[in-house]
Amino acid sequence: MALLPTGRHQVHLAVALAIVVTLSMGLVRWQTRPDPARQVVATASCAGRPLDTPRQLRGMWIATVSNIDWPSRPGLDQEQVKSEYRGWLDLAQQRGHNAVFVQVRPSGDAFWESSYAPWSRWLTGRTDGLSPGWDPMEFLVSEAHARNLEFHAWFNPYKASQTGNPAELPASHPLRQHPEWAVTFPKGGKGSRLYYNPGIPEARKFVEDSMLEAVAKYDVDGVHFDDFFYPYPVKGQDFPDDAAFKQHGAGFATKADWRRDNVNKLVKEMNQRVKELKPWVKFGISPFGIWRNRTTDSLGSPTRGLQSYDAIYADTRLWVKEEWLDYIVPQLYWHIGFDIADYAKLLPWWSDVVKDTRVQLYIGQADYRVGQKGAWSDPAELDRQLALNSKYPVSGSIHFSARQVRADRLGAVSRYATAHYARPALVPVMGHMPPNPPDAPEVTEASRDGANGVTLAWRAGDGPRPAGYAVFKVDGETARLVATTRGTTWVDRTVGTPGAYSYCVAALDRLWNLGGSSEVDVAG
Structure with missing residues (x-):
């Protein structure tokens, strides 16, 4: 794989590419x-x-990792892949949505021909790096736009591979050329994954460039991250980045502070670079729903759960206050009244976080929980949550995930769609x-x-x-x-x-x- 140059030349190349693509596609003059x-x-x-x-923004996540939503399995022919995707867009329209969030970099791979990443195994087959022989990303974006749906390209920045064995990577994989960037860490169940080390500045720059390539080449409306930066903790394991901390951690009192700063730099730099490349492209993140608990930090929420600030080094509150985002989508995947993390208490907390900022608040809704025991056995739970959203400065919702929206367990999706999405809505304007x-x-x-x-x-x-x-x-x-x-x-x-x-x-x-x-x- 021929890697594009980095540094100042890369920025100029990406900008030039964006201009050429925009002109050639005959897109909206800006x-x-x-x-x-x-x-x-x-x-x-x-x-x-x-x-x-x-x-009101109304959307759903279309997950590709492990073929959760789309494609239904690896290695399908072009027409079946396209037909399945059109089916998801049909569903979005039927449910009154106006945006889709499609996972195009699930594990350090790509759903486009990339100079930075191999083709995704979830699209083309059981091995990363096989070309499908056509341009899926162009199809994904243009089909969404044809239906007047916003297209947000969903990236996992630091995941490098679903396998933790570098020897199993395709020969063209970037970590074959830069093994010093690789970190192996357990998945939490069986096996392990490879990650790009967030603490190595060159690796962070490479990861940013790999995502900006898609922004330059395609007419995306948004760049979207979920909650994966440093991996979630595994009991008895620490992310093995001692060498990087020794080399790059000068001036930080603790490794945790240094790790948070690494993630902060990624968020801040991506926002700046996206806007430099295409000022109209939105940048948003969907983090874990708890920043910190109030028992730990007086600014935290009245919760008792995992703290993203401490566990995965994601200072989500800071990102909003510094306005490094255009929107934030906390994953409030708990029911109203849950004693550890009550939806009805987290919602006003997040509403207060975005107050007096230009950052729009969307809520990540847990359609996947419908039908589980307890409160989720009530088909009205999501309906009640959306009704509660309307009492706060919430600009919309994104539902996880597409197959759960389609499944409509207990009729819960039909219920909330009828109550809240029956009429069309425009995506909220971003005044800045x-x-x-x-x-x-x-x-x-x-x-x-x-x-x-x-x-x-x-x-x-x-x-x-x-x-x-x-x-x-x-x-x-x-x-x-x-x-x-x-x-x-x-x-x-x-x-x-x-x-x-x-x-x-x-x-x-x-x-x-x-x-x-x-x-x-x-x-x-």
Whole structure:
């Protein structure tokens, strides 16, 4: 494997690659600052009625490691892999979602042709490094966008391989070339894994470059990490990084402080480098739900569980307070009333953490627990949790994982989807990221055809190309959001009685900012 150069040259190469790819794909033109010559007035009303525009991120994780969700097994042919993925996107749309979080670097591997990582065994077969002969990542992103779903590329930064034996790595694996970066640590059950050592600056830079490669090459909407930095503790084992600490730990009172600083640097640097490369790409992390317990730290939560600050060296509270993230998704995988970690107590704690910051709070919901004993045997548990979310500054939820959403155990998914996701919603705007509101589209057709309903068609206005459109329908004293789409046609099949109807079609930029809109009336 030919490794790309590192350092300043690598940054310039990645930026140049991003520009070339963007131009070649004909993507939305982007301005980091508004053009003073263009004054696009965002849609505020439709037919004189105020807009009812719900803003809520709704997503699910699509896990690839061990083929948890997708693909269903390694080595499937191209058409079956594509068909299965389209099925997950169908499910997302059916459940009212507007985002997917797809694991594209599960274990130091890649779902794209990478100069930094071998092809993933979970995609191509039982051995890392086999090429599928096509571009899965391009397909993943474009299919999500075709359905107006945000695509967040989910990475595990430091996992290097599911095997702990370097001899089992493919010849092209980076740790074959840099064995000094490798750390072997038990999985917690049988066997062990290989990790890139977070305490070696060159290894951290390499890991960052490997993820930024995907940002440069593909039109992703977000870069997403879960809770794996240093591995979770295993009784009687310590992460074997003494040599790295001796070489790089000067100035730190303890190894724990040094490890936290290593993770902090990764988070801070990734945020900076993503924004330098593509200012519109969001960066978010889904950490373990407990930072520290209040019995340990007065700033901690009223809990008695594992502390990510101490156990896996993830100072999640600091990341929010320093605004090194655009969003955070604590995994609140416990039920309301759980004495060790009560959902109803952690939710206000996290709400307080994001207070007075620009970081948006989403909640990681434990769909996988539905049907377990105790509180999770009640199909209303997740429904109650989402209802509780609405009482706090929560901007959305992500559900783990796709196969659990599809399984709909006890009817719990149908229950909360009906109660909370029945109507479409726009992804929340991030005010600190550069807007690029498009001009109003031009409606070219508005016709009624009996049982087929009302058909609307339009074309983009001048100025920046829209990333999508929002359709509003006048309903009493408000104009209600009824659809979002990346297409230029939409059919209202809910029209069942004679009468006149009023609609507005508004343009959206890729960060879901509303631009101009066009109003149209349809006679009964």
